[in-house]
Amino acid sequence: MAVNINKSVFCRITNKKNPLQYNYRVQGVQLQHVTHFKYLGVTITSDLQLGRHVNNICNAAYQKLKYLKGKLHNASPEVKIMAYKSVVRPSVEYASSVWDPYRKTQIQKLEKVQRRAARFIFSNYDRNQSVTELLEKANLESLQNRRKIARLSTYYQLISNHYNIDTSRYFRPRVVRQLRAKNTRQAIPFRSTVDCHKHSFFVKTLEEW
Known part of the structure; x- marks a missing residue:
């Protein structure tokens, strides 16, 4: 596959305050330096x-929700729920196993999308109406809990060798000596002091497994 040099950029990923400054060239062309980029739908x-990723997907979700409001103004709640689950919710859950946020503000920002969708579903914008009740009425589980389930499911698929990935590069199985151990697929936990690593997929999910 040929690489389009004119569309290629590079990004320095580091937590150092004074990282090494180095320019990269491909085929004699100096690549543009960026502080963020999108890869397979995820902003890194x-x-x-x-x-930045949370902001991007929330903005995209609101645009889709606005579109549904215009098209399904007189639709039944059942139709609106189906539309929300098919069009809006996937946009804030795509690849969530690898970017599940840990900051409260980001978690709340994502939940706000679903809370606004709940009002749309029942056409109820009364400030005195509890959104929590609307969510329960629509049987909409919190996005945070759905992301957790998605991570655990992905982890299970990995340790069950359902993916063509060498998992030994990412975690080491723990030898369980008790014959009646509740979990026979335990792994040695990671040691981490950096937040972005501490809350990354393998570290975070392994602790919950």
Whole structure:
């Protein structure tokens, strides 16, 4: 596959305050330096923080929700729920196993999308109406809990060798000596002091497994 040099950029990913400054060239062409880029639908920043990605997907979700409001103004709640689950929710859950946020503000920002969708579903914008009740009525589980389930499911698929990935590069199985151990697929936990690593997929999910 040929690489389009004119569309290629590079990003320094580091938590150092004074990282090494080096320019990269491909086929004699100097690549443009960027602080963030999108890869397979996920916005990656030089400091591996999730704020920009969360903002991007929330904005996209609101645009889709606005579109549904215009098209399904007189539709039944059942139709609106189906539309939300098919069009809006996937946009804030795509590849969530690898970017599940840990900051409260980012978690709340994502939940706000679903809370606004709940009002749309029942056409109820009364400030005195509890959104929590609307969410329960629509049987919509929190996005945070759905992301957790998605991570655990992905982890299970990995340790069950359902993916063509050498998992030994990412975690080491723990030898369980008890014959009646509740979990026979335990792994040695990671040691981490950097937040972006501490809350990354393998470290975070392994602790919950």
